[in-house]
Amino acid sequence: MSKGDLKGFEFYGSATVGERGQISLPAEVRRKYGIGPGDKLLILGRGGLEFWGIMLVKAEVLSKLLEKFEESIRDILDEK
Numbered sequence: 001m002s003k004g005d006l007k008g009f010e011f012y013g014s015a016t017v018g019e020r021g022q023i024s025l026p027a028e029v030r031r032k033y034g035i036g037p038g039d040k041l042l043i044l045g046r047g048g049l050e051f052w053g054i055m056l057v058k059a060e061v062l063s064k065l066l067e068k069f070e071e072s073i074r075d076i077l078d079e080k
Contacts, residue, residue, distance in 0.1 A: 012026050012028055012029045033058065035058065039058060039059075040058070040059040040060075041056045041057065041059065042057045042058075042062055043055075043056060044056075
């Protein structure tokens with residue numbers, strides 16, 4: 001993987017999985033992305049672990065993004 005492949009990514013540290021499968025997010029990540037107690041995070045994956053890994057996304061953020069996609073698709077379909 002070249003440095004160009006990592007463009008747009010930031011490294012925030014690491015997290016260790018505890019005995020019960022829990023992880024703690026670094027404070028900087030929680031502050032920057034507005035993650036607080038009770039927030040729902042979706043866990044997304046792409047390919048196998050050797051290919052990509054996992055990504056956490058706030059559920060409300062993904063929901064808003066999907067709404068925008070839906071609006072855009074409706075606009076395109078209405079043009080016909």
